Amino acid sequence: MVSERRRFILGTARALGIAALSGLVWSAYVDEVTSNKLILRPPGAINEEDFLATCIKCGMCVEACPFDTLSLAKPGSNKPLGTPYFEPRDVACAMCPDIPCVPVCPTGALDITKVTTNNELNINLAKMGVAIVDTKNCIAYWGIQCDACYRACPLMDKAIYLEYEKNERTGKHAFLKPIVDSDVCTGCGLCEHACVTKEAAIIILPREVALGKVGDHYIKGWDKKDEARLKNAHSETTTTELSKDRAVDSLNDMGGLLDD
Amino acid sequence: MTSIWKNYRFLILRRITQIGLMLFYVGGNYWGWNFIQGNLSSSSLFGIIPLSDPFAALQMFSAGAVMSANLIFGALIITMVYMVIGGRVFCSWVCPVNMITDAANFLRRKLNFNQIEKKQPASRNTRYWVVALSLVLSYILGVTAFEFISPISITHRAIIFGLGLGWAAMLVIFLFDLFILKNGWCGHICPLGGFYSIVGKVGLIRVDHDEEKCTVCMKCKEVCPESQVLFMVGKESLQVLSGECTNCGRCIEVCDDDALNFSIRKLAKEKSKNENN
Numbered sequence: 433m434v435s436e437r438r439r440f441i442l443g444t445a446r447a448l449g450i451a452a453l454s455g456l457v458w459s460a461y462v463d464e465v466t467s468n469k470l471i472l473r474p475p476g477a478i479n480e481e482d483f484l485a486t487c488i489k490c491g492m493c494v495e496a497c498p499f500d501t502l503s504l505a506k507p508g509s510n511k512p513l514g515t516p517y518f519e520p521r522d523v524a525c526a527m528c529p530d531i532p533c534v535p536v537c538p539t540g541a542l543d544i545t546k547v548t549t550n551n552e553l554n555i556n557l558a559k560m561g562v563a564i565v566d567t568k569n570c571i572a573y574w575g576i577q578c579d580a581c582y583r584a585c586p587l588m589d590k591a592i593y594l595e596y597e598k599n600e601r602t603g604k605h606a607f608l609k610p611i612v613d614s615d616v617c618t619g620c621g622l623c624e625h626a627c628v629t630k631e632a633a634i635i636i637l638p639r640e641v642a643l644g645k646v647g648d649h650y651i652k653g654w655d656k657k658d659e660a661r662l663k664n665a666h667s668e669t670t671t672t673e674l675s676k677d678r679a680v681d682s683l684n685d686m687g688g689l690l691d692d
Numbered sequence: 693m694t695s696i697w698k699n700y701r702f703l704i705l706r707r708i709t710q711i712g713l714m715l716f717y718v719g720g721n722y723w724g725w726n727f728i729q730g731n732l733s734s735s736s737l738f739g740i741i742p743l744s745d746p747f748a749a750l751q752m753f754s755a756g757a758v759m760s761a762n763l764i765f766g767a768l769i770i771t772m773v774y775m776v777i778g779g780r781v782f783c784s785w786v787c788p789v790n791m792i793t794d795a796a797n798f799l800r801r802k803l804n805f806n807q808i809e810k811k812q813p814a815s816r817n818t819r820y821w822v823v824a825l826s827l828v829l830s831y832i833l834g835v836t837a838f839e840f841i842s843p844i845s846i847t848h849r850a851i852i853f854g855l856g857l858g859w860a861a862m863l864v865i866f867l868f869d870l871f872i873l874k875n876g877w878c879g880h881i882c883p884l885g886g887f888y889s890i891v892g893k894v895g896l897i898r899v900d901h902d903e904e905k906c907t908v909c910m911k912c913k914e915v916c917p918e919s920q921v922l923f924m925v926g927k928e929s930l931q932v933l934s935g936e937c938t939n940c941g942r943c944i945e946v947c948d949d950d951a952l953n954f955s956i957r958k959l960a961k962e963k964s965k966n967e968n969n
Contacts, residue, residue, distance in 0.1 A: 447821060450818075450821075451821055451825055454822075454825065455825055455828075455829060458825070458829060458837065458841065459829055459832070459833055459837075461840070461841065462829070462833050462835060462837060462840050462841075463833070465840065466833075466835060481834065482757065482758075484834070484835040484836075485752060485755035485756060485757040485834050485835055485836065486752060486757040486758065488733045488734045488744065488745070488748050488749075488752070488763070488836070488839070489731075489733050489734075489839055489845060489849070490730040490731050490733045490734035490735065491721070491730060491731055491849065491852065491853055492729060492730050492734070492736065494721075494853065495720060495721045495729055495730070503853070503854075504849055504853050506849075506850075506853075506854065506855070506856025506857065506858060507846055507856050507857035507858050507860065507861060508856055508857030508860075509856065512835070512840060513839075513840055513841070513845070513846065514733075514839065514845055514846075514849055536736070538730075538734045538736070538742055538744060538760065538762045538763055538766060539734070539752070539757070539759075539760050539762070539763045540758060540760040540762075540763075
């Protein structure tokens with residue numbers, strides 16, 4: 433006879449086992465799709481980690497977009513299912529001044545305050561990504577005249593400007609090299625869309641992927657505002673064997689260095 | 693003609709609401725109709741009234757998201773509506789997956805699979821475990837865990853926004869219900885159904901069984917996707933009070949004896965009064 437107690441213990445253990453197994457598979461899948469860091473989000477998107485918790489995947493932003501720029505990630509695309517994204521080489525963001533995609537967001541995953549100054553919408557504040565130039569495959573850097581990305585940029589001469597340089601090879605021509613100012617670039621992708629090379633030589637990457645971070649220990653000493661960052665700097669002292677003596681003593685210690 | 697209407701009236705009405713709603717959503721996306729826009733996760737009715745999936749909102753809360761007023765309000769509206777009409781009305785009258793699992797169930801009956809596989813090897817309480825697991829994983833992973841895999845969302849997004857590999861999810865559910873487990877997805881696993889079972893416990897619209905008229909033909913139990921809720925059939929005149937009843941009305945249609953009907957929930961006091969008399 434199997435006792436009621438054994439039956440209960442076995443039943444509970446079985447349920448826990450199934451829960452653990454499915455939990456593992458489930459979280460492995462979520463981990464897999466969220467590990468894709470190359471996804472471009474609509475304007476005003478909060479940082480990716482919070483975005484994944486906050487976006488309810490309703491597609492209101494996709495419906496609001498008049499240029500069919502945005503799509504919801506479909507199964508098989510290796511992106512977090514149902515979240516909105518765009519691929520500028522196909523359709524870039526047109527940077528509508530009235531930003532229809534942002535105010536419709538019901539959850540605040542697209543944060544209207546990120547694209548608002550003085551109570552007015554300002555699409556130029558958007559930070560969807562940043563344009564990066566592949567200078568080896570950009571024909572303007574070869575010396576061939578092309579300013580497709582520069583002309584396509586909605587913030588021409590601010591987000592992308594041309595740097596003129598003498599072409600020493602020919603001796604009589606100029607390079608017109610496109611340079612991106614990452615402080616200004618919104619990541620709309622009109623440059624990537626316009627690029628004439630077979631694979632775009634200027635591409636949009638998420639800012640967290642493409643941009644470096646100086647940290648608190650290097651300061652532009654000539655810039656009063658930049659000095660404010662020093663407040664956040666922490667001081668950490670490293671202690672080793674050598675720290676026992678004062679630095680000067682260590683310098684004066686000639687022991688073993690000179691012949692007796 | 694009248695007998696078709698009599699035998700399938702709720703089924704026909706359910707298909708009209710399910711397909712009609714999807715049509716309005718598709719119109720909202722492609723042709724800018726503003727009756728209802730978005731999808732079943734979150735929508736806006738007439739461009740003003742917010743509606744949100746309360747289970748998704750709960751996962752967001754568990755994942756540590758900042759909850760917007762719009763979202764909370766939308767989730768409350770939906771919760772209250774289903775508290776009144778019965779939580780799992782969502783399952784049988786709105787959810788598009790219902791059409792897939794109903795089709796699998798229909799085939800099962802026609803092919804007599806239910807006679808071969810009489811015992812179902814899984815507990816219907818699994819769904820409550822999945823509800824708990826969804827919330828725990830949302831907390832641990834910091835994302836809305838079930839929304840990342842939900843075949844319901846995959847299906848309605850596929851209908852409204854385009855297919856992708858969404859058909860694979862639909863096919864898997866169909867085959868699972870057809871060959872592996874009777875009422876497998878909707879009746880055993882789906883945490884959204886589990887969540888709405890809890891919400892719908894207090895629902896006011898209830899199927900009522902009249903034992904005196906019942907001839908114990910058991911057609912209702914044969915067709916019911918949650919047949920455990922009909923435990924009283926042929927035994928006792930009771931209302932179906934389990935939250936797991938989806939109010940699909942199939943039992944009412946197949947009953948030749950008028951022993952089952954929709955009714956308004958009797959309040960507890962009245963019931964005890966009747967028992968005392």
